[in-house]
Amino acid sequence: MNKTFITILILVIVILGGYFLLKRTEVQAPTQETSQTPVITEESPSVDQNVATNIITFTSSGYSPNPLNIRSGDIVTFKNESSVNMWTASGMHPTHIVYSGTSLSEHCPDKTNVTFDACQGIPPGASWSFKFEKIGSWGYHDHLHPTFFGKIIVE
Ligand SMILES: [Cu+2]
Structure with a gap:
């Protein structure tokens, strides 16, 4: 009985650990995208500057x-x-x-x-x-x- 409980507990920990590990990689992916966004915004004002001249x-x-x-x-x-x-x-x-x-x-x-x-x-x-x-x-x-x-x- 105790052995089964421990096995289930370990399984739950492993599954939860895997879930959070996957979730962390999902969170990391959009961070890379947002770091690319300022590059696009930096290009836009230079176009506006050309028009302004x-x-x-x-x-x-x-x-x-x-x-x-x-x-x-x-x-x-x-x-x-x-x-x-x-x-x-x-x-x-x-x-x-x-x-x-x-x-x-x-x-x-x-x-x-x-x-x-x-x-x-x-x-x-x-x-x-x-x-x-x-x-x-x-x-x-x-x-x-x-x-x-x-x-x-x-x-
Ligand atoms: Cu005239």
């Missing part, structure tokens, strides 16, 4: 930086830090035909945002973004003050 500020002295080199598919944000409205548009003034192949009267208002033309004055403190899909050297200007102009080189 494509900012052109518009002040009372015009557009800066100028010219700006970007890659096809990049988004450029034009920030109006002047005290007047800013209407950024493709050359040439007044038709804006160079980037899209269509004139201002044909492509404005641009609901799909595929023509390089804000199609309206952007107020001070606001910004306007455009995604460049076409490779080339694209001159632009402020349609409201055409003496302010710049160039975006898409590679």
